[in-house]
Amino acid sequence: MSTIHVISVSGGKDSLATLLIAMERCPAGSVVAxxxxxxxxxxxxxxxxxxxxQALGITIIRLKADFSRQLLVKRMFIARDVRTGRDKAGRRLRWSNKAKRRALSVMHPSGNPFLDLCMWKGRFPSRKAQFCTEELKRNMAVGYQLDLMEAGHRVISWQGVRRDESHNRRNAKKFERVGGGLRICRPIVEWTAAQVFAYSAARGLQPNPLHLxxxxxxxxxxxxxCNKAELRQIATRFPQHLERIAEWEVLVSMCSKRGGSTFMADAHPGKDRRQVFADLNIWSRIEWSKTTRGGKQFNLLDATEHDGAGGCSSSYGLCEQAELESA
Ligand code: SF4
Known part of the structure; x- marks a missing residue:
């Protein structure tokens, strides 16, 4: 039985350092990214x-979730829905004819996993219901590893997790035995972000330009x-991605039984859904990202030419490093 080391690469700094460690420690040919x-x-x-x-001489296997079947099943469910009951809030369970027409007109696979997942669910994920991570990342990675195990391999899953990243990860273990031939290795669990960047830089690897x-x-x-500062950065640097999100908000709302879903906000029970959509859609969130103190005041510092999203503002102070390297 051979051992395969699987590293889930995100394009970020932590998974790169993890990949490099695995490549240095494990036999050639046993590492799969x-x-x-x-x-x-x-x-x-x-x-x-x-x-x-190119730089590492490897192939990174791209995995992409497909929700065509789920969308087909949901379309059939909506079209045939004749339920008569009501939910706990007293609302009809059955999709209204208007909502049926609206959803069925757009609920077709687009080939984009994120959009198709949200159309299938009729909503965007949220902090409390973070099904995006599960459906788009975890299930895909676990499925790949299970296939390897079924083919008779022992699998070690290498994860680029650091304890100082978040409260949830503060107790992450360096090694875990999951069972069924699967083990987990988190080699950078005690590292800081600076150590991670330094490790890859020492091996001649550039960070993802987005970090800069x-x-x-x-x-x-x-x-x-994403937090307020990141959203402001994205609005300034990559507005086309927020335009895409605005288009998705329209499509996903059409697939929602209640007719509304926003990218960066949970449901607000009791509030009129049209008002919630107007207050919390992505354009409103962008305006909010330009404010300080709970959104009531515009951040005047960011309006000056000396500061703000237009300048180099890497959270890790990499801008200086990049400038020195290119000098
Ligand atoms: S939206 Fe955020 S939480 Fe969801 S999969 Fe993407 S990175 Fe992960």
Whole structure:
């Protein structure tokens, strides 16, 4: 039984350092890099994966979820829905004819995993219901590893997780035995972000350019959890991605039984859904990102030419490093 080391590459700094460690420690030919494409990625991340393949002489296997079957089943369910009951809030369970027509007119596979997932669910994910990670990343990576195990391999899943990243990860273990021939290895669990960057730089690897453009993390563009400063950066540097999100908000809302869903906000029970959509759609969130103190006041500092999203503002102070290197 051979051992395969699977590294899930995101295009960010942590998974790159993890990949490099695995390549240095494991026998040649036993390391497999995978990338779970959410369909909500920045084009610079795709280009960066190509760069890594070339620089490291490897192939990064692209995995992409497909929700065609789920969308077909949901379409049939909506079309045939004749339920008579009501939910706990007293609303009719059955899709109204108007909502049926609206949803069925757009609920077709687009080929984009993120959009298709949201159309299938009739909503965007949220902090409390973060089904995007599960459906677009975790399930794809786990499915790939299960296939390897079924083919008779022992699998070690290498994860680029650091304890100082977030509260949730503060107790992450360095090694775990999951069972069934699967183990987990988190070699950089005790590292800082600076150590991670230094490790890759020492091996001659460039970071994803997004890290140099104010993006603390590389992942979806944007992520449903992106903070105010990141959203402001994205609005300034990559407005086309927010225009795409605005188009998705319209499509996903059409697939929602209640007729509304926004990218960066949970449901607000009791509030009129049209008002919620107007207050919390992506354009409103962008305006909010330009404010300070809970959104009531515009940030005057950012309006000056000396500061703000237009300048180099990497969260990790990499701008200086990049400038020195190119000098
Ligand atoms: S990066 Fe954000 S939006 Fe993308 S899958 Fe992860 S949590 Fe969801």
């Amino acid at each position: 995978i990338f779970c494409d959410t369909g909500n990625e920045h084009e610079q991340t795709y280009a960066y994966l190509d760069y890594l393949e 453009q104010g993006m603390g993390r590389v992942g979806c563009m944007p992520c449903i959890n």
